Amino acid sequence: MASPDPLPTLDLGLPGWCLRAWHAEDAPSLSRHADNVNVWRWMHDGFPHPYTLEAAQHWTARGHVEFGGSNWAIAYDGEAVGGCGFHPFDGALRCNAEIGWWLGEAFWRRGVGSRAARLLVQAAFENPALTRLCATIYAGNAASMRVAERAGLTLEGISRRSIHKAGRIIDRHIYSIVRAD
Numbered sequence: 001m002a003s004p005d006p007l008p009t010l011d012l013g014l015p016g017w018c019l020r021a022w023h024a025e026d027a028p029s030l031s032r033h034a035d036n037v038n039v040w041r042w043m044h045d046g047f048p049h050p051y052t053l054e055a056a057q058h059w060t061a062r063g064h065v066e067f068g069g070s071n072w073a074i075a076y077d078g079e080a081v082g083g084c085g086f087h088p089f090d091g092a093l094r095c096n097a098e099i100g101w102w103l104g105e106a107f108w109r110r111g112v113g114s115r116a117a118r119l120l121v122q123a124a125f126e127n128p129a130l131t132r133l134c135a136t137i138y139a140g141n142a143a144s145m146r147v148a149e150r151a152g153l154t155l156e157g158i159s160r161r162s163i164h165k166a167g168r169i170i171d172r173h174i175y176s177i178v179r180a181d
Contacts (some may be wrong), residue, residue, distance in 0.1 A: 007072055010123065012115045019072035019084065019119055022060045026073055026080035032114035033081050033104030041166065042141045043102060070123065074103060074116055081107055084116045086133065095131040097124050101147065106168040108143065117151035119176060131179045138163070139171035148175040 010019040045059045048055040064071040067089030073080035082103035089096045099120045148178035153175035
């Protein structure tokens, strides 16, 4: 598998905060911040729980590349405390990409997620082939819904009873933004 182009480091505009490429040495911090039921409950089932050091080592070594798209670490003073990225669709939907983010609970309610999401929108729209970005947010995740709105996405609709999570079938709220012409 060919190596993807290196990701640029993106300044979040908050002292000590940036989006940057994942590094192997991020694994212990990734495991520590991701191994939290309050983070996991809002993530798709591919996000491990428990989030072991082995899972984190896989992600930082090659998982972020195998997943596809562009995936950044959200870093504070050099430590990876969250993640974000976008994943372009293919085929007839190739003008679309899904964006997503998560942040360690110790860093919630500081405006970091909103800044990261705004940078994701900008970075994704640097690809001229993309005209629409979407974020699927689980019912009940009001914080991520606010993050999406602060990043310029609007609620497109609710996909009722459309996803399995923790043994239940729940709704997903679909947020989107289209490239301004």
